[in-house]
Structures are given as C-alpha cells and as structure tokens.
Amino acid sequence: MPIKIAISPISDTQKNYLLIAQSRPTSSRAIEALLNVCCDEDITSGREAVHPEWAKIFTVNIRQLKKQLKASQLVQLEQIFGQAAFYDPAVLKINLSASRLVFLLGAGASKPRPSGIPTxxxxxxxxxxxxxxxxxxxxxxxxxxxxxxxxxxxxxxxxxxxxxxxxxxxxxxxxxxxxxxxxxxxxxxxxxxxxxxxxxxxxxxxxxxxxxxxxxxxxxxxxxxxxxxxxLPAKPNAAHKAIAKYAHANKSTSIVTTNYDCCMDLALGTEGRDFSYLVDFMNKQSSENRAQAKSSLIKLHGSLNWFYCDTCQQVHQIDIKKTIKEYLTDQGCYSVIAVCRECGGQRRGLIVPPLAMKFDMAPPLTPLIGRTQESFNAADIIIAVGFSFADADLYISRMLTKALQSSKETQLVVFDPDYTVVEKLRRQMSLHVSGFNPGRILRVGGDCSEMLPAFLARRLKFIKTKPMVEFKDKAIRVPTKERQIQHRTKASRRRPKGRS
Ligand SMILES: [Zn+2]
Known part of the structure; x- marks a missing residue:
C-alpha cells in the first residue's frame, strides 16, 4: 500500500477533515474524519499524501481506535502513522523521578514564542x-x-x-x-x-x-x-522555563546548548547563584569551586554575554539582564567589539560558528567539550530539544554515540516536529553501535514549548493538539489552480463543502 505521509499534495477535502479533527482532537468526529481520510481512494493509491498532523490525531485516539477497529485494520493504521507518530507511546513509561536527565538544546528550542528566534x-x-x-x-x-x-x-x-x-x-x-x-x-x-x-x-x-x-x-x-x-531581546519560552524548573528541583542537572541566545540563562536565574557556566571568567571568582551541587549550563558555541580578548586570552562575562534592559530602553549599547580593560586590545563577543571549533578559535570553550561528554555519559536519559543533528555539529552526535555505546541503558528522547530526525538518528546509531536497539531513541513531535513542559510534568497523555499554523486561517480558501483531487468514496457525499 503506497500511502505517503507528506505536507503535499493534500486535497482541500482532506484539509477540511483535518480542521474538523483538530477542533476536537479526541472526539468521535475526529476518529471518523481520520478513518474517512485513510480509506480514501486517492490516498490508498498514493495520488494524495496524508498530512503528518494526522499522526497526532491517531496517537491521541489510539485507545478508542483499539476498541473500534479490527486488529488487522489497526495494524494498517500503525504502519501508516507509526513513523510519523505524535509521540512514541514508550515515552509515557519513562520513570522521570528515578532517572538522571541531561538536556541538549538546539536552535529549535528558541523558536517557539515568545523567544521567536529563527532556526x-x-x-x-x-x-x-x-x-x-x-x-x-x-x-x-x-x-x-x-x-x-x-x-x-x-x-x-x-x-x-x-x-x-x-x-x-x-x-x-x-x-x-x-x-x-x-x-x-x-x-x-x-x-x-x-x-x-x-x-x-x-x-x-x-x-x-x-x-x-x-x-x-x-x-x-x-x-x-x-x-x-x-x-538579545529574546525572552524564554515555556520549554526554557520547564527545564529551569527541573534544574532547580534536581541540583547538578546539566543543560548543554549550541545556542548563543540567553533564553535558557534568563530562565535559570542568576549565574553563580542558581547555576554555573563551567567557564572561568576573569571578572568573576572561579566557578570551579562553586559548581558542585549546582546545575550547569554548558554553552558549547559561546554566548551573547561572553567576551573574549585574543591578547590576554581572558573571558569576561557581562550582566545580561542589565544589558538587555539598557539595550531595550536605549540607555546603553551592546558592543560587538569592545575595548579590553586589561590590555587595551579588542574584546569580541565569544560566539563561534560550529565548524570554527576545529580552527581553535576560542580556547576557553575547549574544556566544555569534555564536560559535555561527562554529562552525557552520566545520564540515564538525554533529552534533545529542537536539535537538528546537522553535519556541522557532528562532534556532538559523536559524543552522543559514545554515551549510548558505553551504557546500554541510556535513552535519547528527541523533541522535534520533524519526524525524519529520529529516523535518521536511529539509522546512524545502528551503524555505529553494534547490536543497537532503535527503541532507545524515542520521539516527541509537536511544539516543544508545549510538549516538553507536559512531559516533565507527566501530563503528556492529556495534551491537546494545537492546530498547525498553516491551517489557522482557513487554508481551504487558498486558491489552488493545481490538480484538484476528486474524492470518490461514499463518505465524500457526507463531507462538508470543499473549496467553493
Ligand atoms: Zn586584553
């Protein structure tokens, strides 16, 4: 059965059904809409794709579907939506209170509002x-x-x-x-x-x-x-806040990030009191001694509030809250290049594009790599949020592989709306770790600012699905002069009106 999951081509009728299902995701109408779409001739023949959003509807209604359908029918649906599942049901079995969590944040973590930073x-x-x-x-x-x-x-x-x-x-x-x-x-x-x-x-x-x-x-x-x-003006979103809450309740939590923005920092509180960067700043007392029993924020690619002088090789930290306030009220300016008080040379923002690490551009960041590996190795569960596992960050993927290799129990939970990320990771890990069980990598789709707080508060089961942006303003009215896909199934007569 050549059923495809993709964003296009999708007929207006399917969009209509999706709008109905998304308005009340756990209702008999949603289930009916799901079944109508899956039985459609255009879809079963592969002429039309099934939108990935249906995987959410499938996942949240799985218990009801088990009651209504024959086992063989359920298997068919699982074959269609298994790969695009809203979240892997095994995620619900994770014992959070007995596990040591480490977070890995990528650009996708700072995308949901109010942070709003493009990926x-x-x-x-x-x-x-x-x-x-x-x-x-x-x-x-x-x-x-x-x-x-x-x-x-x-x-x-x-x-x-x-x-x-x-x-x-x-x-x-x-x-x-x-x-x-x-x-x-x-x-x-x-x-x-x-x-x-x-x-x-x-x-x-x-x-x-x-x-x-x-x-x-x-x-x-x-x-x-x-x-x-x-x-600079980006504010923490619900995902940052949920991680911060977890880190405060569970001391010595490690949060690894490749983001330069300070959303996670702001959510955590004050550096030195509430968490440690594990970097020795010239203008702060040594963080090494204070790092014990405190959560750490490891910023592998630097940070907007770190400045580095090539000549003295010292890192300086600026007060980010004060800087943002002054910047927003136009009382002060944010300097991309500043004068070094020690030597009069140039202090530049310590922000490093991923591949630059190989050119040894920022020696103060090198020790953070070792600290990252240590925290990955010590974790029971590594939670990747909006991390794309791109080629430029291959060294991070390698550190993850090493951690999954050294402990057979360690699991990786990936929060990403793109289900292909997990598929790619499972393939890669199976290649590099002998006898790797792909079930150790779990997926949670959707918006991470909605899903991560629900996961950490053990409310994932009860989450309601938010409609996708592209359908928000009745996307069915968008004129498409492309191939209009006709539906010939019985159900189509009962369908709400398509595009007029
Ligand atoms: Zn200097």
Whole structure:
C-alpha cells in the first residue's frame, strides 16, 4: 500500500477533515474524519499524501481506535502513522523521578514564542533581509549572491568566511585547495589565475585579495551585529522555563546548548547563584569551586554575554539582564567589539560558528567539550530539544554515540516536529553501535514549548493538539489552480463543502 505521509499534495477535502479533527482532537468526529481520510481512494493509491498532523490525531485516539477497529485494520493504521507518530507511546513509561536527565538544546528550542528566534535554516534569510535595510553595497551583493545560489544556511556562510580568512593568511593552503579540488596547476598550459607574491624560498605563491578579506571581516561584524540584535531581546519560552524548573528541583542537572541566545540563562536565574557556566571568567571568582551541587549550563558555541580578548586570552562575562534592559530602553549599547580593560586590545563577543571549533578559535570553550561528554555519559536519559543533528555539529552526535555505546541503558528522547530526525538518528546509531536497539531513541513531535513542559510534568497523555499554523486561517480558501483531487468514496457525499 503506497500511502505517503507528506505536507503535499493534500486535497482541500482532506484539509477540511483535518480542521474538523483538530477542533476536537479526541472526539468521535475526529476518529471518523481520520478513518474517512485513510480509506480514501486517492490516498490508498498514493495520488494524495496524508498530512503528518494526522499522526497526532491517531496517537491521541489510539485507545478508542483499539476498541473500534479490527486488529488487522489497526495494524494498517500503525504502519501508516507509526513513523510519523505524535509521540512514541514508550515515552509515557519513562520513570522521570528515578532517572538522571541531561538536556541538549538546539536552535529549535528558541523558536517557539515568545523567544521567536529563527532556526538555522531561516536565520540567514532573516538576517539578509535586515541587512538590505542598512543600505550597504557589500551586504546587498552578499544577499544577492546567497539568493541566486540558494544559500540559506548561516553556518555555511560563516564557515566559508572563516576558511577564506584562514586561506588569505596561509597562501600554501589556498594553493593546495585549488590543486586538490580544481586541479589547478596540474596542467602546464593553465596560467595562474590569481595574483602572486614572492616567497622567501623563491617559490611564487598565490595570495587572496587581501582587501576583500578585510572587507569580509567588516561584513561579518555587521552580520554578527544583526544576529545579536535578533537574539538579545529574546525572552524564554515555556520549554526554557520547564527545564529551569527541573534544574532547580534536581541540583547538578546539566543543560548543554549550541545556542548563543540567553533564553535558557534568563530562565535559570542568576549565574553563580542558581547555576554555573563551567567557564572561568576573569571578572568573576572561579566557578570551579562553586559548581558542585549546582546545575550547569554548558554553552558549547559561546554566548551573547561572553567576551573574549585574543591578547590576554581572558573571558569576561557581562550582566545580561542589565544589558538587555539598557539595550531595550536605549540607555546603553551592546558592543560587538569592545575595548579590553586589561590590555587595551579588542574584546569580541565569544560566539563561534560550529565548524570554527576545529580552527581553535576560542580556547576557553575547549574544556566544555569534555564536560559535555561527562554529562552525557552520566545520564540515564538525554533529552534533545529542537536539535537538528546537522553535519556541522557532528562532534556532538559523536559524543552522543559514545554515551549510548558505553551504557546500554541510556535513552535519547528527541523533541522535534520533524519526524525524519529520529529516523535518521536511529539509522546512524545502528551503524555505529553494534547490536543497537532503535527503541532507545524515542520521539516527541509537536511544539516543544508545549510538549516538553507536559512531559516533565507527566501530563503528556492529556495534551491537546494545537492546530498547525498553516491551517489557522482557513487554508481551504487558498486558491489552488493545481490538480484538484476528486474524492470518490461514499463518505465524500457526507463531507462538508470543499473549496467553493
Ligand atoms: Zn586584553
């Protein structure tokens, strides 16, 4: 049976049914709507897809469906929705009070309102839109290029910028890259396409356009400024607050995050009193001694309230609450680059794009990697919230693999609306951990600011599903001149009116 789960193609009739089901998810009308959709000829033949939101309706009505349907029919439905389930029923069996939890937060955790920070895939588009308003030629050119080349990942841009900067300082590396990738220099007939400079040993080495690199640095500073202006005013959402509540009730909880924003920090309270960053700040007393019996917030990629001076190699922490207040009331400004009080050099925000770690750009962050592995190893359950397991964060996936490898009991619960994330993880772990039981990775879909608090308060069973944004304003009225999918089943006559 070639039933597909996807957001499109979806007929208006199916959208109508979904609206009915979502208005009262645990009702006989919702069940009827679900069954009508699943019996539809267009769907069973694969011409039309089943929207993933139906998995929610299926999950919350599973007990009632068991009573109503034959076992074989139920199996069929499970085959359709099993992979897209709203949450794995095994999540309800987790004994929270007897388990040691560690949280891993990604960009998706800061997306739900009121935080409202775009995820990695949306951030660059958002920043470039803001950049256009600054009326700068370099930024316009960059925005044009990214648009034309369909580049939407900010991590790709930051990585490329960093590589360019590195190559401009190390011409031999650039030359090797050109040889290895573009085969330049292998063919005698090919002339050198770049300016060259004399090397002390008599070779002629290429140099990048140094003025372009200086310009790039400036462009990046502007982008970092835009990034900060997006993240600085962000407020914690219900997911951050639920984690903070858990961390206060369960001392020595570890929260690992790749986010630069301070939503989690603000939810936790005051650093030093309520939690520790596990970083030695020059302007604070050593956090090592105070870290005992206190929850820790491990910010692997740095933080908006951390500044680093290359010359003194010291990290400074600014008072984030005060800074946000001053920023919002225009009483003070947030500096992307500041003057170092110790040496008069430059203090820059300690914010590191993921791939940069390999270039040893921020030595103060290196010890945090070891602390992350320790906390993963000590966990009974690792809870990943809005973490996309992208290639750029491969080192984190490896640390997780190691933790799941060293203890056969450790479970991973993934809070993510995208069900393919868990599918991918299960495949990866099965490849890397011998005899891996995929059931150790559990999924909770939906909005994490709704689902995580319910999970931690053991209320997951009773959660009501929120309608999806795209259906909020009666998406059925959206004119689609595309293929209108006709429904020929008996039930279609009783259906509410489709698009008029
Ligand atoms: Zn300094």
């Amino acid at each position: 990695v895939s949306e951030l660059l588009v958002d920043l470039l839109q803001r950049a256009r308003k600054l009326n700068r030629q370099d930024l316009d050119r960059l925005a044009d290029f990214c648009e034309e080349a369909n580049i939407t990942n900010i991590e790709d841009l930051l990585t490329a910028a960093q590589l360019s900067e590195f190559c401009s300082r190390n011409p031999t590396v650039l030359r090797l890259i050109e040889f290895l990738i573009y085969r330049k220099g292998r063919d005698d007939s090919e002339t050198q396409p770049y300016p060259t400079m004399s090397h002390s040993r008599g070779f002629r080495l290429p140099i990048g356009d140094l003025s372009a690199v200086a310009f790039l640095q400036d462009t990046l500073q502007v982008l970092f400024g835009l990034l900060s202006s997006r993240m």
